[in-house]
Amino acid sequence: MKRLAGALGAEVSGIKLASADEGDIAEIKRLLNEHMVLFFPDQNMNQDDHVALGKPFGPLEGHPNLPDKNIVQHPEIFELVASQGGIADEWHTDLTFLAQPAKMSILNMVKCPDTGGDTMWSNLCAAFDALSPPMQEMCEGLSALHDAHPHGREDRMAIHPVVRVHPADGRKA
Template sequence: MTVSASTLFDVQPVTGALGARIFGVDLENLTDEGFAELHRLLLQHLVIFLPGQTGLSPQAHIGFAARLGDVELHPYLPRLEGHPEIVVIDSEAGGKVDIWHTDMTFHDHPPLASILQIVTCPPSGGDTIWTNQYLAYEQLSTPMRELLDGLTAVHMIRIGTEFSSRAEHPVVRVHPETGRRSLYVNRLFTSHIPQLTRNESDALLDFLFTFAEQPQFMCRYAWNEGDIAVWDNRVTMHYAVNDYDRPRRGQRVTVLADTPTGNPPRWPHYQAPPGQRYWPTRVNAVENY
């Protein structure tokens, strides 16, 4: 990862793969110049951490997100009273997602970014890990990249016993701002690759999940109360480490994006021969969220 200096903020990279702590940011009074610099740093580092933002008002939290794009109203998760744009993630109310995922890929238009502030954290544990999906794609072999560039994947979510949302996206998406390609599948929501048989799809997805979760693609962040993380949801996965038994509470605003794009599929959806049953959906990849 090439690191360029910032003329406005103190930038400290977290790992060689992705992530940077940004010091000197005042989100309550962020200028247009300051926002433009944070946007540049987000595209460069994929996830940026803004320590010490204790006391940030809901209006400033929402306002910063709105500068990135349209703010989403999450259809399933609890929201902060009086501020429906802010989702409350509470470990005491089921807010532990210790499965690798990219947010809401089951939508036709998954989020561009998330802005999460931890307002209560345990004295130890409760870190979050992110992966760089550019690197995961770029370090695959040329034949594997060529295969994946011609495939799509179906993403789903199940609420209770019903499949409530479903979308099909390229397995490799092209970032709309940088033009780089990245791997775009995840354990929580990716169900199957429709161009392949069930067994082929399961085997390929299992390989891609495991490959993308290697340590060289990761950064891990230990939270302090008030810290904010902003991540590019188009090119990262994340995992909330469940190694604590004290309350952990966060407030998150999500920014909407456009439809993921990549190469068109090179093959049609697989059709089972007459008399052969075909069950494409990976049940264990579609969990309550």
């Protein structure tokens, strides 16, 4: 494992995700809680591998507003194809318009474009910790409306606390 940045991220080697066993999954979960974002280079997973990897982490679901008609046997996979207009070019957290947002996402970049294709993450635990105590206290009393308006689904929305608590270690974000 190689730490990539101070705030979050690690590159993991020595684990083949397509054949990850219980010990590998336990280590991935441990590293994920510590580093929040993990990168596994040179994996070459197929769709079956992708779904099998996700199952030990909890129930899988696709994107309810953007079903992928090309992946019939795996509705829990959503394929984002930049050349077909598929972009996610705004800061977001996946599926927060649902009453129970996704715990995590597993991305598998099959082909990286010559330019663009950037995916960025932020450590909201560090962001919360950097707030002054009065600002933390104010934020802890707030809720926010999350909607699916960018997907043309104004009817899909949920209200969530602005400050979320990590279920494994109690960190606030």
